[in-house]
Amino acid sequence: MPKYEFRVNGRAVSVNSWDPGQPLLYILRNTLGLHAAKFGCGLGQCGACTVLLEGKPVRSCVTPVQQVTGHAVTTLEGLGTPEKPDRVQAAFIAEQAAQCGYCTNGMIMATTALLHQTPHPTPGEAKHALSGNLCRCGTHTRILAAVIRAAKA
């Protein structure tokens, strides 16, 4: 089986896949045991599967593993832990910006990317940055509050 080499959360990984088109999401979840990124649609429509590729948010459900070769991937696990959350995670926790939390991975990863680009977003910019991320539980107002809180941290 062909081999693909890239970095995940700072660590070099080498994975096999029978299909060069296999989305990164399945590799992360099943081969590498990183479950933070979630399968929501597999269609690039919801954002639940968002990870950072070289710091940019991508939909891992539609990103073929082949495309990731030689690049650096960051997942939610790479940001912080329950004991030591990073500032975006800490802001989401402080705002209790989750209900079921299935969308939370995508929200935090999209926020992380936003704050790299725009350290002090306006609420409008925050809404725009998250416009491709869906939340079915209706946690939007808290998620926006968390983005603003993270920017101030």
Place this chain on the structure above:
Amino acid sequence: MAKASQGRCVSRRDFLLTGGAVVVGFSLRSSLPKFVLAQGAPSTSDLRNPLDPRQVDSFLAFRADGSVTIYTSKVDVGTGLRIAMSQMTAEELGIAVDSVSIVEGDTALVPDHGGTGGSSGIPRGAVDVRQAAATARQAILGLGAAQLKRPANELTLAGSMVRPSAGGVGISIGKLIGGRRLNLQVDGKAPLKDPATYTIVGKPLLRPDVPAKCTGKCEYVQDHTVPNMLHGRVIRPPAIGAKLVSIDESSIRGIPDVRVVRIESFLGVVAPDEWAAVCAARELKATWTEWEGLPGSDDLEHYVRESAVDHDETVASKGGDPKAAFSSAAKQLFATYAWPCQSHASLGPSCAVADVREDGATVWTASQGSYGQRAQLAKVFGMPEEKLRVIFLDGSGSYGGNGNDDVAADAFLLSREMKRPVRVQWMREDEHGWDPKGPPQVLELRGGLDAQGRIVAWDTQMWIPVTVPGNRPLLAADAAGIPQAHGQGSGAISQNGDPPYAAENVRVVAHWLKQTPLRPSNLRAPGKIANVFAVEGFVDEMAAEMGVDAVEHRLRGLSDPRAIDVINRAAQMIGWQTRPSPMPRPAQGGLLVGRGFAYMRYKQAENYVATAMEVAIELETGKVAVRRVTCAHDCGLIINPDGLRNQIEGSIAQTLSRALHEEVKFDRSRVTSVNWASYPILTFSEVPPIEVALIDRPTLPPFGAGEAATAPVAASLANAIFDATGVRLRSVPFTAARLKGALKS
């Protein structure tokens, strides 16, 4: 805010591992809480005890270190039940909330005091546990009395210690009963703590599951794996009632290690690699019979209105003769309201893992009812219930009955065939296409007003699907030709069809329909969103007809101070100006701005909720922007105000989504709105600021608050659109196209 107890989300699993219980497979020993195992082999009679909901020990286990574990069949589906139940228990037991852990929805470990639904988590679930804790409290004081040689009424239980109230040496709960059973029946009369002395209930404590959810450490059912597990996908037919004719396995020859499972018209694939299973399911060529048994969604309102009626029922009545009173009323109003079929549309498609063996089975699920799922799977697949263990894990929000039970049946059947554990997660089109739906509803209302605008006649006729006893059929069993019940149910969908105001000659009649086009189930606040949409829209029509301000009109018909309170608060917060609706339309185009109001009492017996909102509508396009929402909410005793706010905000945002966007589309054969493009939901750019005022009633019982705030949302939105435009929308969704059409005519 108080400090959170962290990472509890995964604690049950830790607990099972450290407790020496067997996670995979089934054994009687695994049904025993840790503290019992520590006591050595229990007698046979003990084995049954931990699951008997009459026993204190079934709900609570006291450890030697002073910590307490709650066992409950009520589950936290992102609603904050874990922290709320922990707070109520800690309060009653006089212990710190972070020494409480919780085991939910594991049929081998928890007593069955009902599934999770109808906002019952707090008022029934947590109240049951609180009563067990109150019973334990008395017993602990009694034990303390014996140890300390003081009468129990001179002792207090606080800070995990029993002490003389006057001060002096005490003894810890852990020492008194840690590691032992109380062997006590829950005493329904055990006195509860005086709410005036509460130190934990009422505090906005942080939820224990959130840190794990924000760091990728929460184990969702979608994340659960077991050794030797296969990934499965089920291929659903292109038409709902189609039968499988043939398959061509050569079509998936290039995909590694795939096995096809076919049982009559049940068609699945399994593979060690999930992507292989996904690809195989997509590419497997199958031929199906044709089927066109659906009416199509284009003229659904008409279809529902003409559907065969099973029976009529007067579901609410305040006596009198609505018909006669209507015909002699000074003003007569008539309107028809309609609500479409909607999906739970869970963000994560339903998922389950099943491990079916010769001697028993284990199923991991995010279902809101582990016991209900166990009973159904056992019955359908012919396995004794006690050999089947169903374990709840967190899942994507389900808002009632989404695909969770069906996917469990898919996994069960595939595992049984393969003799290996199988994980099935539905694809997006499976969830949107095949989750059981919130059924369509049609309501006709007739109202008569006297010259002063008082309601002298009110007649609601509603067309809704009848409840047929028995489980909702599982897709897998029907496809595989396994006989099963074909029950039908969508929750208490006939409630809130009458006005919550002073009115004479009131009658609400439900025309219970034999069928509804797509398999129905409970969808958050079943029926009540549509019913309140109709009732509160109609009340708004009455106010407009009389030229009276919408809030004033409502207050005139109310005497309950709790109702008056929420109405005044919601109106104040939005800065309500007293005037009749609609606003005079400006002579020239541009933006039309308006405000709307709605009030209801949930199930006419529980929470009081009022919502007000401000909207702006583009005249050119008909696009609705919600600018602000205010909500006042009274659910009795508040357990955790922050958790409560989260639920209310979510209820409002989700219902804005349902009112603005959502309608399941189907043709003669299948659901055609099968992803987020064809079934759009609310996006960030559309979410308004939501201001919530909580009214606490510490001496009253708590009502559940997971759904009540949904009920007035669509009505206040429609009323705001009317205020802005003069157009009364009586069917959902309020899409730009629909409003544009209405604005033109």
